[in-house]
């Protein structure tokens with residue numbers, strides 16, 4: 006094997022591993038005669054995705070919109086609350102403990118309530134995505150602001166820097182790495198929130214399609230939806246990772 | 260060596276700020292406590308215009324606290340602290356501070372970091388660029404203007420920190436152990452650079468240090484502090500000829516005598 010780069014070997018290992026896994030899935034279910042509605046072979050799932058591609062795409066866009074709007078709302082509100090708590094001692098005494106306490110409530114238990122409040126449609130799912138994404142973002146933002154180096158704050162004070170300059174030049178860039186970490190955690194959670202909302206009650210979206218598939222024993226379609234949800238989540242996560250690259254000063258101390 | 264008597268004599272002769280010998284920085288009966296901890300007790304001293312004064316003292320004796328009070332960063336309980344005859348209550352534009360920690364923003368280049376004070380103080384762009392260029396030049400950092408702080412050596416970072424204060428060309432410079440974290444060799448080099456800058460620009464300097472040799476080499480006067488509670492126990496006038504020169508000054512017999520004397524006061528056998 007001389008002359009083969011270790012990188013190529015590493016790639017080959019990954020490809021071989023997943024190839025073996027898929028082959029095992031494909032022929033294992035046949036060999037062990039697993040019922041199709043329990044676990045269909047991977048080829049059947051891919052066929053189901055292809056055959057229902059129009060439907061899956063439409064529901065995907067619906068779910069994606071819920072996730073993105075919920076996530077963006079969580080970012081905006083999270084930053085605002087994070088800032089308010091950081092600058093106001095009153096908010097620190099009141100809102101901060103409230104947020105911390107609410108963080109521990111199981112958000113999935115709120116899904117039926119969201120449907121009662123916001124109806125069967127789009128808004129209740131956005132609310133679910135928001136609820137799931139909000140807490141990690143607000144907690145991370147708070148941590149980011151609180152983690153602003155004391156010596157740098159003093160340096161700005163010695164320079165007579167105004168609050169706005171101190172905020173934009175010092176606090177915001179200091180808080181960015183933690184904030185991005187919060188987004189990293191929150192993005193997949195927003196997806197989970199939206200899907201749970203759709204599973205509890207909806208008329209559209211990938212969660213809804215899963216419910217329909219389950220009701221009609223279309224396990225291949227259910228798996229198809231799960232794969233699509235995972236792929237969307239991965240793409241969204243990659244976008245966050247890409248954004249995180251611009252905050253390169255994470256962990257650098259000088 | 261003159262003791263606290265000198266400062267007393269001067270204080271009596273001081274009347275408002277217009278006098279050439281008037282104190283630029285002055286403390287009278289200054290007290291500061293953090294809760295129950297008495298950090299500073301009955302501090303009296305003065306630093307004249309363009310005078311270079313060092314403050315020596317053991318760790319925890321309140322040197323940084325004293326500097327923060329003069330810089331207008333923290334309040335004091337009683338007594339008076341004045342700059343150019345005005346009571347200190349907030350940071351002043353005519354004071355530049357170099358802190359114990361180097362205060363570079365990791366997301367800014369060296370140039371941006373040095374520029375920061377000038378931007379905050381809203382210096383016009385052209386004057387600012389000139390000032391930054393000059394400071395980078397003086398501190399031999401021109402080649403590293405576009406580097407980020409984490410790409411610099413400790414000595415370069417410390418020079419850049421001094422540049423952050425120098426860029427505004429403040430008449431008063433307060434420095435808190437600016438070379439504390441550096442190795443002896445780098446420290447010696449930076450001492451020489453600081454001396455050169457001071458000899459050129461003649462600022463009023465208060466330098467906090469724990470290096471006796473550094474204090475003697477640079478200063479017109481050295482104030483020695485003791486701890487618990489922090490107070491000034493001795494004042495030594497360093498009567499070495501100026502302009503000073505690294506090798507020649509350190510070779511003077513008096514240099515060694517001052518170092519030995521201060522060492523004795525501070526309880527160091529050297």
Ligand SMILES: Nc1ncnc2c1ncn2[C@@H]1O[C@H](COP(=O)(O)OP(=O)(O)O)[C@@H](O)[C@H]1O
Nearest residue numbers: 293296298316317318319320321322323324325
């Ligand atoms: N912000 C603070 N809160 C409480 N105690 C402090 C604070 N700053 C300094 N001190 C205390 O005051 C004393 C003097 O500290 P400092 O001025 O930093 O000493 P030095 O700079 O001489 O090492 C120490 O006992 C220190 O623990």
Ligand SMILES: [Mg+2]
Nearest residue numbers: 322323324359
């Ligand atoms: Mg100190």
